[in-house]
């Protein structure tokens with residue numbers, strides 16, 4: 001019996017090894033290759049079965065392999081050959097050194113591109129080509145440029161943030177009056193699901209700038225719609241990942257078998273239909289709005305609700321939205337798929353990433369570093385002659401506090417919401433040291449490893465905003481601290497396909513942090529009975545170690561309104 005098993009096993013293993021030899025790309029010379037014991041699956045054991053413990057997160061497993069195989073190595077994943085870079089310097093070299101231009105496409109993944117998206121996906125997941133170039137240029141000019149952030153976007157973000165904070169305060173007052181929440185919460189303390197509130201904030205900003213749709217965070221129907229979008233986009237993030245779909249790397253026949261026993265395709269279909277429904281609904285909304293603006297109907301409607309100047313200003317604002325410009329600008333000649341991809345990018349790209357960073361930054365300051373919160377408060381108000389109300393009104397516009405900027409950078413670095421970033425595919429050969437990486441190779445950036453590389457960031461697991469600051473002497477011979485322009489993190493990726501929304505997201509985070517710091521004081525969770533302090537290591541907090549994005553376990557953040565805060569309303 002045992003002999004028969006051994007014979008079958010050996011024949012199977014030898015056949016698989018031979019097949020493996022023919023179906024996988026040849027190894028690249030002069031680059032360490034990771035030894036993997038199982039033919040055909042090859043290195044897929046890193047993501048199969050899916051990680052349950054934080055120590056098994058793909059970024060940690062890739063980082064551990066670097067101890068044996070060096071910072072940059074090659075590994076077979078099913079039928080594909082992947083290059084993985086695991087340190088700050090190697091990523092800088094492979095992603096953005098001057099002689100490397102070919103690291104500029106995205107791989108096509110069967111599950112996400114063919115099954116889930118049916119041809120329409122975000123700009124970030126579009127392979128290089130005419131469609132990608134047109135959409136990237138158009139969205140950048142119309143919504144995401146720095147000029148747009150400075151001239152217009154900040155006003156929308158400012159108002160959305162004010163609304164978010166007012167809602168949090170009102171909810172907290174209601175809760176305290178009802179006295180039906182945690183007994184440790186004293187009147188005036190705020191305990192909230194900050195991620196959800198910031199998701200509504202981002203959605204409000206994104207829907208306005210894209211479609212001219214006014215998402216009202218206090219309206220239950222809007223909240224219901226928002227919850228649906230948040231749920232669908234969050235589930236798509238979870239299923240689309242390049243480190244989460246082993247079937248994408250399997251030979252066609254095995255993938256068919258895998259799909260037969262998996263419910264994933266059904267889930268993809270359901271998510272696609274839901275996403276399609278709200279994208280079509282918003283498109284129709286923007287089309288009607290365009291018609292109403294041009295016929296004068298909208299002005300008439302607004303004049304009946306506001307004074308004439310406000311109505312005219314609002315019409316001008318609406319003319320700044322992405323979709324108004326699209327309908328108005330015959331020259332742009334974007335195909336419907338291209339503009340849909342832009343809209344999708346606007347709605348989904350920062351919907352989780354920005355709010356999750358926001359909550360993690362608050363957690364660091366509230367539960368571990370209240371002194372940083374205090375320092376930021378003092379830094380913010382000193383630009384406005386210590387006038388707290390003026391600081392609150394103006395902080396979104398000028399982004400004066402270098403210290404708050406340092407907090408944003410340090411949050412992005414330490415949290416690293418996308419630990420394995422987004423994958424790239426080479427479109428020509430890339431020379432790396434003595435190795436020649438062929439066209440069509442997939443590259444993984446281990447962003448977690450780079451952002452916690454002790455050679456670049458001393459005490460990499462510590463939250464130290466000051467590491468981003470250098471001292472300079474001003475024109476009037478006063479010394480001041482400013483952001484060190486030579487310092488970088490890779491939370492937004494790097495190089496030719498770096499996050500296009502990085503300045504937009506940075507400003508959102510700057511505004512969210514500044515306004516929270518100005519209106520509240522932190523109450524560390526340690527002061528509460530029965531509650532242990534959640535970890536400050538984002539991977540340890542992660543609910544889904546196998547996922548593309550880090551999503552911390554839910555926990556309360558306790559903040560107290562400043563004594564003079566009531567004056568602000």
Ligand code: HEM
Nearest residue numbers: 123124349350353354422492493494497498499500501505
């Ligand atoms: C904190 C929030 C965010 C984080 C951490 C983040 C992170 C990333 C990362 C890691 C990439 C891949 C970069 C690379 O391959 O080098 C990316 C791509 C991209 N992101 Fe973001 N993102 C954020 C918010 C946003 C927002 C708010 C938008 C737009 C509204 C946006 C738009 C894009 C686009 C268009 C790309 C694709 C760039 C390309 O492939 O050319 N992102 N993002």
